[in-house]
Amino acid sequence: MKKDINFEQLLADENQHLNKLHEIVEETIKSERLIVQNLLNPPSETITKGQAISDKVAQFGGSWKFIIMFGVILTIWITFNSVMLVQFRFDPYPFILMNLVLSCIAALQAPIIMMSQNRQEEKDRMRSENDYLINLKAEMQIRSLQQKMDLLLEEQIKTLFESQAKQFALLEEIKKKLDKMENKKL
Template identity: 70%
Template sequence: MNTEVIDQVSADKNEYLSKLNKIVQETIEEEGLIIHNLLHPPEEVLSKGQKISDKVAQFGGSWKFIILFVVVLVLWIIYNITAIASERFDPYPFILMNLVLSCVAALQAPIIMMSQNRQEEKDRMRSENDYLINLKAEIGIRSLHQKMDLLLSEQIKTLYDIQAKQFAMLQEISQKLEEINKE
């Protein structure tokens, strides 16, 4: 009877390990697509216009541009105030300067907006990657829960089987003791 018990426990353990392997395989398959998407994001192909808009937005939003622009405006104003009347190209009220500033603003705003739209697209891709990472973590947690549930159910089943076998052995011992006592 002891070999039967050992064989049964061994068979139960093999069945448990096969269920555990199945859970692991399913988890690996579910995570495969997520890992592939994280490791191989779509490559960003930039046109010349997009590259230029990124560079203009980067320069136009920097302190270097602001300082340079203020210096140019101050020099413009100082020159047109202090120069002799025949050499002034934009006398007070600086109409040409206002036209240049309006043109710069009119051209710079849509270029910066294009760059911001591309940045928004990059942010959307990052949020998709964050979602995929969270999904991968959720799949891992779900897999752990399945493994724990399987482990607990197998342990309870094993304990119940052992208890039943022990009870059967106790009954056999009890019968043998009764037989010995009758003799």
């Protein structure tokens, strides 16, 4: 009868232990649900025509193709207006028209590039938020694993103490029996 009670107690303890593990898993799943939802369904990005154009201009304006083409055009402009006869020159030295064109290009190109950089900054911010959410999810998983490990260690220590107590009880019984056998011999 005593063995049945111990067996039932062991089953009850094991069920309680499993229930604690299930609670930890359920809490982790609940807390991760929002993070996973944000990662799987990021807010959709809507791009206007102006934003698309600014991205294209910034992409072209910051390329080697643009720099080389612009350098070639300026070289041809200066060479043509320096070498040609006076009657064919449309922008003689000091190249006032060329300076006007360069100023207009710079005045238009700078804000367009700034718009594109602002959009890129927003994309980077969203990526960093996603990275943060991924790191947060990993941290939560680590915490959950740590809780499970703590629970398992606690259960293991409890089992060790119980087995030691049983061993001490058995040793006491053996000692008593040895003492009785010794007393009978004397």
